[in-house]
Amino acid sequence: MKRISFKNIQIFRLIRNFAILAGILFLLLLGLSFTTLPYWGYHWLGTSLSEIRSEPKTIVLLGGSGMPSESNLIRTWFAANAAHEFQESKVMVVMPGELSDSMSTPSRIFSELELRGIDPGRIIFEPKGTNTRSQAIECSHLISLSEPVLLVTSPENMRRSVLSFRKAGFEKVYALPAFENAAEADFTFVDDELGDSPGIVPDVGSNTNVRYQFWNHLKYEILIARELAALGYYKLRGWI
Structure with missing residues (x-):
């Protein structure tokens, strides 16, 4: 029973450590999505x-x-x-x-x-x-x-x-x-002109970073991670 208990503790520690590392990585990627680094990483893959x-x-x-x-x-x-x-x-x-x-x-x-x-x-x-x-x-x-x-x-x-x-x-x-072209139109709006909302809901009409850029950068991070993994695999196989 002691051996089983010890193994369970070890497994729990591994799961805990993995969850902590995954949480740190998630927060890091979340923070990076508010910067321009994901875009420039994506741009580098396309233009280098x-x-x-x-x-x-x-x-x-x-x-x-x-x-x-x-x-x-x-x-x-x-x-x-x-x-x-x-x-x-x-x-x-x-x-x-x-x-x-x-x-x-x-x-x-x-x-x-x-x-x-x-x-x-x-x-x-x-x-x-x-x-x-x-x-x-x-x-x-x-x-x-x-x-x-x-x-x-x-x-x-x-x-x-x-x-x-x-x-x-x-x-x-x-x-x-084949890069996408961003629309040249101004997509900002005044939230209150579109109808009343509860006071706890923030206005985002003038914040295109939250509405668009943040989510695009999250997508870029996934594309970059996937492509870096593919580049590593191709390198190990001697294909590049």
């Missing part, structure tokens, strides 16, 4: 390797979720704009799916690019890769490694994507991170 030194031969649109989805729509928008700027470039849609199915994700991305004025003859596909590493390898079988390529993906995925394509043998890898 995003220079464009020459005209790309191929614009590589790395697919995200389904279609339509926020990630694929914004990436397609950026890829189409790049295709209009670099008129001689091919546009490669890198997204697993059945090309013969008009409702598949790669087919819908194709339709969206066509809708945005991209000549269908410029659009090619890589439908086999299922993660960034395999996509880079599959692209290396379809594109000359000496030709410059321009990657289009979400900002948090950009650094890992560039490093993965370099590891796959591409010599000139450029990047166009």
